[in-house]
Amino acid sequence: MPTLQNDTFLRALLRKPTDRTPVWMMRQAGRYLPEYNETRKRAGDFLSLCKNPDLATEVTLQPLTRFRLDAAILFSDILTIPDAMGLGLTFVAGEGPKFERPLRQEWEIRNLFVPDPAEHLRYVMDAVGQIRRALDNSVPLIGFSGSPFTLACYMIEGEGGTDFAHTKKMLYQRPDLLHHILDINAQAVTAYLNAQIESGAQAIMIFDTWGGALAHDAYLEFSLAYLQRIVNQLSRERDGNTIPVILFTKGGGQWLELIAATGCDAIGLDWTTDLAAARQQVGQRVALQGNLDPAVLLTDPDTITTQVSNTLASFGHGHGHIFNLGHGISQFTPPENAAAFVEAVHRLSPAYHTEKNG
Amino acid sequence: MPTLQNDTFLRALLRKPTDRTPVWMMRQAGRYLPEYNETRKRAGDFLSLCKNPDLATEVTLQPLTRFRLDAAILFSDILTIPDAMGLGLTFVAGEGPKFERPLRQEWEIRNLFVPDPAEHLRYVMDAVGQIRRALDNSVPLIGFSGSPFTLACYMIEGEGGTDFAHTKKMLYQRPDLLHHILDINAQAVTAYLNAQIESGAQAIMIFDTWGGALAHDAYLEFSLAYLQRIVNQLSRERDGNTIPVILFTKGGGQWLELIAATGCDAIGLDWTTDLAAARQQVGQRVALQGNLDPAVLLTDPDTITTQVSNTLASFGHGHGHIFNLGHGISQFTPPENAAAFVEAVHRLSPAYHTEKNG
Numbered sequence: 001m002p003t004l005q006n007d008t009f010l011r012a013l014l015r016k017p018t019d020r021t022p023v024w025m026m027r028q029a030g031r032y033l034p035e036y037n038e039t040r041k042r043a044g045d046f047l048s049l050c051k052n053p054d055l056a057t058e059v060t061l062q063p064l065t066r067f068r069l070d071a072a073i074l075f076s077d078i079l080t081i082p083d084a085m086g087l088g089l090t091f092v093a094g095e096g097p098k099f100e101r102p103l104r105q106e107w108e109i110r111n112l113f114v115p116d117p118a119e120h121l122r123y124v125m126d127a128v129g130q131i132r133r134a135l136d137n138s139v140p141l142i143g144f145s146g147s148p149f150t151l152a153c154y155m156i157e158g159e160g161g162t163d164f165a166h167t168k169k170m171l172y173q174r175p176d177l178l179h180h181i182l183d184i185n186a187q188a189v190t191a192y193l194n195a196q197i198e199s200g201a202q203a204i205m206i207f208d209t210w211g212g213a214l215a216h217d218a219y220l221e222f223s224l225a226y227l228q229r230i231v232n233q234l235s236r237e238r239d240g241n242t243i244p245v246i247l248f249t250k251g252g253g254q255w256l257e258l259i260a261a262t263g264c265d266a267i268g269l270d271w272t273t274d275l276a277a278a279r280q281q282v283g284q285r286v287a288l289q290g291n292l293d294p295a296v297l298l299t300d301p302d303t304i305t306t307q308v309s310n311t312l313a314s315f316g317h318g319h320g321h322i323f324n325l326g327h328g329i330s331q332f333t334p335p336e337n338a339a340a341f342v343e344a345v346h347r348l349s350p351a352y353h354t355e356k357n358g
Numbered sequence: 359m360p361t362l363q364n365d366t367f368l369r370a371l372l373r374k375p376t377d378r379t380p381v382w383m384m385r386q387a388g389r390y391l392p393e394y395n396e397t398r399k400r401a402g403d404f405l406s407l408c409k410n411p412d413l414a415t416e417v418t419l420q421p422l423t424r425f426r427l428d429a430a431i432l433f434s435d436i437l438t439i440p441d442a443m444g445l446g447l448t449f450v451a452g453e454g455p456k457f458e459r460p461l462r463q464e465w466e467i468r469n470l471f472v473p474d475p476a477e478h479l480r481y482v483m484d485a486v487g488q489i490r491r492a493l494d495n496s497v498p499l500i501g502f503s504g505s506p507f508t509l510a511c512y513m514i515e516g517e518g519g520t521d522f523a524h525t526k527k528m529l530y531q532r533p534d535l536l537h538h539i540l541d542i543n544a545q546a547v548t549a550y551l552n553a554q555i556e557s558g559a560q561a562i563m564i565f566d567t568w569g570g571a572l573a574h575d576a577y578l579e580f581s582l583a584y585l586q587r588i589v590n591q592l593s594r595e596r597d598g599n600t601i602p603v604i605l606f607t608k609g610g611g612q613w614l615e616l617i618a619a620t621g622c623d624a625i626g627l628d629w630t631t632d633l634a635a636a637r638q639q640v641g642q643r644v645a646l647q648g649n650l651d652p653a654v655l656l657t658d659p660d661t662i663t664t665q666v667s668n669t670l671a672s673f674g675h676g677h678g679h680i681f682n683l684g685h686g687i688s689q690f691t692p693p694e695n696a697a698a699f700v701e702a703v704h705r706l707s708p709a710y711h712t713e714k715n716g
Binding site for chain 1: 520521522523526527529530531570571572573574575576577609611612629630631632635649651653654656657658661665668672684688690
């Protein structure tokens with residue numbers, strides 16, 4: 001195995017010493033980049049872009065050409081799994097994802113199956129392999145999936161939303177049915193992520209986008225328990241390298257100790273959480289990834305630099321911090337502001353990794 | 359002063375012993391009630407309903423006729439203050455509130471003024487007086503306002519939203535301008551709430567609906583600091599009675615100790631917060647109000663009873679809990695489910711107030 005030219009990201013995830021704080025951006029391959037919009041136009045629509053390994057590779061690499069990022073992330077969508085389950089995923093322009101056949105009837109739920117990644121999600125594995133070859137060991141590639149609960153929300157509602165009325169009615173009235181969906185989803189996510197690792201993904205991130213909409217006890221029972229199961233069943237070593245796992249529950253700032261206790265390697269934090277307090281809570285158990293308010297990138301380079309500086313100071317001296325936004329980059333971000341963000345982390349973070357204070 | 363027939367709510371807010379846990383519902387006068395929809399139709403539109411003291415009194419009392427609630431809350435809207443500032447509030451059916459003249463230019467911001475409650479918001483004070491007379495000392499009346507930051511979000515964006523791009527750009531790039539708006543808003547809210555108290559409001563609640571969208575440091579500087587100022591300047595005693603103050607930051611579960619430190623009497627909790635953990639954090643400093651997931655009221659009486667029971671057990675034995683939902687009641691709630699909710703609190707809560715365990 002040839003070694004990575006830049007393993008700062010992987011080292012930080014494992015809380016090993018680094019010279020500076022690694023940085024990447026959630027949704028870094030996306031609509032704020034004119035070259036992405038060009039490629040997407042060529043693909044026809046978003047889903048065709050996801051399903052074309054050549055074009056998925058192209059857009060995955062676009063932000064790395066522009067910015068000194070320490071990781072690439074597979075270009076894909078969290079809804080590939082329910083799409084492979086046959087729910088009929090479509091993206092209506094300006095409206096977000098929709099499923100033609102959302103889960104409403106018990107028989108539909110009982111008929112759910114775990115898709116075989118090598119068959120139904122082959123295009124994702126092809127993209128992972130192709131991106132790894134294109135990266136040529138420059139920086140590591142992150143594979144990802146939505147969490148079982150987040151996938152279930154989309155599968156039951158049929159679209160994104162803010163109140164999740166159907167999902168929550170099922171949760172409170174027919175918890176057995178929701179548990180059945182989550183059980184299938186957890187098996188599907190585990191198989192999907194292990195296949196990504198097998199295909200070359202060097203770190204894994206699980207996006208629990210909607211877990212934060214749950215009441216405390218419901219979060220434990222219907223989201224965290226399934227994250228735990230996946231963490232336990234992932235192939236976390238390959239060719240002698242550890243494959244670190246990052247869990248990100250948006251709106252999960254009240255549950256950090258519980259998330260850390262799953263045995264994941266790192267926790268993604270949204271921008272509402274105080275990094276200093278989070279570090280104190282989780283101690284040496286996990287690395288922390290985050291958490292600049294993505295709205296900061298709508299401002300100007302000086303303001304961005306000030307806010308990056310504040311975030312670095314909040315985590316403080318030492319290792320185990322991966323710089324990122326607290327949520328996906330906004331489509332309205334000027335690319336030069338994203339550049340200023342990445343450069344500020346490169347310029348200001350080495351001071352927090354000096355040996356004396358490390 | 360004649361005494362209240364039912365002062366359970368006020369006693370609980372001050373952490374005094376009660377025989378059971380008092381209960382009310384955020385947005386209890388609202389669209390889930392057919393009689394509300396009738397009155398609203400008569401008024402013409404939502405804003406006309408707010409501005410007509412007779413009709414506002416009528417809808418305030420409607421849920422009290424149906425359910426054994428321990429408090430009434432003034433029927434009004436949090437946007438009455440920016441409306442009185444001349445921003446041109448309208449409610450487009452199905453789209454929520456909009457301002458004709460959102461704050462975008464510096465001169466517009468510099469021209470903002472503190473509305474005189476006795477003049478520009480006279481209709482609210484008239485409603486408060488009229489509701490008090492109609493209640494005839496049966497249960498206490500809650501007055502309320504939006505928080506300075508939440509009002510600023512609407513004033514700057516011109517409507518509700520989820521990313522608050524204009525507000526956050528101002529926050530990061532021109533904090534002086536946002537502070538100017540917040541300063542005017544804090545003065546306006548203080549004058550407005552003191553006028554409500556003067557007119558007969560017996561408890562005060564401040565809704566910080568959007569504070570939870572802020573980064574940790576920004577929450578302290580741009581929301582909590584102004585809540586603190588209002589808490590300090592409210593007339594918290596009238597005719598020998600304490601007027602308790604409840605602060606509710608939706609999504610504020612990470613900041614409970616900071617909110618408690620303002621010196622408020624109670625904290626409103628959304629449904630994501632674990633009541634037991636919250637009680638442990640804030641100790642004897644404040645009462646806690648909340649926090650059933652409003653989605654539970656979409657289910658059925660048995661499920662509702664189980665969840666009420668769990669919430670009561672989570673707070674545990676003793677005083678200082680006001681039962682409520684973790685957010686406003688959904689318009690899709692069957693009224694008989696709201697009835698089951700209130701009755702479950704009445705039936706199950708006395709066991710948590712026995713002397714032995716009190």
